[in-house]
Amino acid sequence: MFKKIMLSTAALALWTLAAPIGAQAADLLAIITPSHDNPFFKAEAEGADAKAKELGFETLILVHDDDANKQSQLFDTAIARGAKAIVLDNAGAAATTAPVAKAKAAGIPTFLIDREINETGIAVSQIVSNNYQGAQLGAEEFVKLMGEKGPYAELVGREADTNAGIRSGGYHDVIDQYPDMKLAAKQSANWSQTEAFEKMQTILQANPEIKGVISGNDTMAMGAWAALEAAGRTDVIVVGFDGSNDVRDSIMKGGIKATVLQPAYRQAQLAVEQAKLFLDTGKTGVDEKQLMDCILINADNAAKLETFALKD
Structure with a gap:
């Protein structure tokens, strides 16, 4: 059975301190985004969560609220929990390089969606809308x-x-x-x-x-x-x-x-697919920076739009 875990930062810290080493998941994927009050970020988390479960991961869903300090704490939580990979919509291009580098040093690859960071070579993928x-x-x-x-x-x-x-x-x-x-x-x-x-x-x-x-x-x-x-x-x-x-x-x-x-749901799923491939083979087969084209929505095609994706 797969678990979907949503806890406050304080609760996570307490859980991390109390949890025995054996409680760490063998294949845990951390999904970190801005607040789900914005439906765009909620769609990202849901897309990543669904694909992760499909591919056999347990998920840890976290929200940084566009607070760089909170984001850093959540990276610490993901590292302490033994996450195998992190999917991230970040809390600032400059402020995010340090936690991503820390995760890399701990052997945990990061796959960015939606927002880029200021450096290349520390995240495995940066998948953003054009x-x-x-x-x-x-x-x-x-x-x-x-x-x-x-x-x-x-x-x-x-x-x-x-x-x-x-x-x-x-x-x-x-x-x-x-x-x-x-x-x-x-x-x-x-x-x-x-x-x-x-x-x-x-x-x-x-x-x-x-x-x-x-x-x-x-x-x-x-x-x-x-x-x-x-x-x-x-x-x-x-x-x-x-x-x-x-x-x-x-x-x-x-x-x-x-x-x-901009295809938020698909972007998040693609990041999870690349995380799985990277963990299995050590590479993704694509460039770190990847652009996904956007589509104009107006009265002509609005009826086909559902949760940041166009229906056929």
Whole structure:
């Protein structure tokens, strides 16, 4: 019987101290992600968990809440528990190199998903969405929906997250080609729906003329849309990034206009498959850095979207 284990950091520490050596799993896979309050990260954990069980692993599912110190503690827990491998969506490109290197020194390979780190050669795999390509898709749709003109706002993700900068750069490499598109406001909402709601309210008060909002992820897009609805500004065009079910539903109701699907569930499963292959053979057969292309989601194909994957 396979076990799915979700414990607080404190409980894990106590369990680790109390557990006898013989209680360590022979084939334990640690899955570490940001908070499952965000459906994207929940889908990652569920995808990795399902594939791990299919391949014969026991799983240890942990959440770092985008806290680098907590992430380091969770790596210590995984090492103490005798994990064979770690699948990780990290808590910061710079802050993550040290714990990944520590795990490597302990003989535990790490397989990164969604977010890169600043170094190569310490993780076995870095499987990420082609954020630049996806951002360009989203920006092209945004420009078209805006009629190539008008003031707009941009909501950006966490500064410590490499993806935030890549997506913003991809957006602007497209949008900035259109001189009648005017950036009225650009603020970070740290990937948060609540923060995006508050930032959108402030932006609207200062810039009531805005006609569009392009967001670094769907969670912030949902927060922005809620603020726009509350202000009676459902005329404002909103485009997100991730491909969440929440934004799918909004698109189908005529709310948010588009998003960009990054295959979170499949990415996580691919990381587990590569972990299994590496543990069995000592190699994955592919490069460390791997890009997965994104797909534009709008009213034409939103009905096919389910849990960060397109149905046939």
